[in-house]
Amino acid sequence: MNCQNNPLVSVIVPVYNVEQYLDECLNSIRQQTYENLEIIVVEDCSTDKSLEVLSKHLNDQRIKLIRHEKNSGLSAARNTGIDAAKGDYIMFVDSDDLVHLSLIELCVKYAIVNDADLITYNFKAFEDGIKLSLQLDLSNVDNLKVLEQGENYFNQQHFAWLKFIRTSLVKSKRLYFPIGLYYEDWPFHWELGLVANKKFHIPAELLLYRQRKTSITGSSGKKLLDLFKVHSLVLNLLEQYKAVSLKEKFANKVKISQWSILTRIDKGLLGQALNDAKQINKVLKTKNYKFEISIRILIINLIVSLPNILGLKMLELLRFLIKR
Structure with a gap:
């Protein structure tokens, strides 16, 4: 593990048939203002050109590519990433979404200041095809009132990609996603909330969620x-x-x-x-x-x-x- 003021953050990115979105997603992670990252890309046997797109990013030494031998689904890909993670903190980014360039810097800052097990944040949905700026207005960042959650955490959205988590908590409690089910974020969200002692929320839209016609949420x-x-x-x-x-x-x-x-x-x-x-x-x-x-x-x-x-x-x- 790394020193307290510069912790390593493991970013888990499952990849399956996302050739048209993968560049944007990975660039938004690679260009983070916080640089001490390991970007764990789990390639789940895509049948399109996702692997070809991904290969262009492998010159970044922070990217660790793991390839499944057979297509196993989103839960299995995330679980593979959890097992491989070496960071002090862990987070998930879906490969068709984007993150604001200051997301990880803010999460690390507030996790350290509050000795937090879990930091959550808001998202902004956007229609597929619309271009958005990844620059976040940080002029009022020092005035952000980061909220201690307690049971209010359970009122939040279940999505795994809205969570920045102490890795030792995930591994010690063996928190994994259920294999073979859709809406797998539900049990992970609830069990994480049950075992995390210090939970805080950043009231800012730090993740950009792409709304696709093929999404299971629709x-x-x-x-x-x-x-x-x-x-x-x-x-x-x-x-x-x-x-x-x-x-x-x-x-x-x-x-x-x-x-x-x-x-x-x-x-x-x-x-x-x-x-x-x-x-x-x-x-x-x-x-x-x-x-x-x-x-x-x-x-x-x-x-x-x-x-x-x-x-x-x-x-x-x-x-x-x-x-x-």
Whole structure:
């Protein structure tokens, strides 16, 4: 490990079929104002020219290329990066996104000042094809009120690429992403929050998230069903850690997620999605997970509680009204 004032930061970049975005992504990392980096690029058997694009960056001695022998998915690529990381801190950047050039400098600064296990920050979404400046206005950086998080952390977005983490915490607690599931950030986010003692948030949009038509966050297909599986994984974590105070926060997230799934999943998958929602709701009720009351939550909770035939008809009506 490196001295306290100049820690090594491991940046993990999974790569799979991103030839048109990879240059921008890697340049935004290589040009960081903080230079003591190891950039761990995990190439997951791309079938396009990603490897060819990547080869142009290998003259940077900070880049460590790891190639999977077979395509294993995003979770496996990130886990490979975790195992390879030698830095004092670890972070993830998806290979179609960009980071502001001062991101890592700010994270290191506030991690050291606060002896933080975890630093989080905000993101700015942008449409694919739009060019954005990576320069951040730092004129007011000294006035940034970095916020100590506590349980407020669990109100944040689940994305792994919004986190700057003490590596020893990740490795000692064996924090990994579940293999073979989409929406793998959910369990990682929750378990990380459960084991991290000092959590702080930088209220600035330091990552630029590219909105692509192929993104799973906009999916309406079978991938959405994995959300029910990750809900169950997180619920098991909360029970394991006896996190009673987080029950309501989690239940709220599940209910909001159910609205999203059931109002946009492909019609042919609606029956299975409804059954999956019923199962997780039954467990929540059995384990006494309360939730906040809102119009959407009331509607979706009522529909899921109905017999399947009536519930499906109500869902079809709801989906029709939303699309009007």
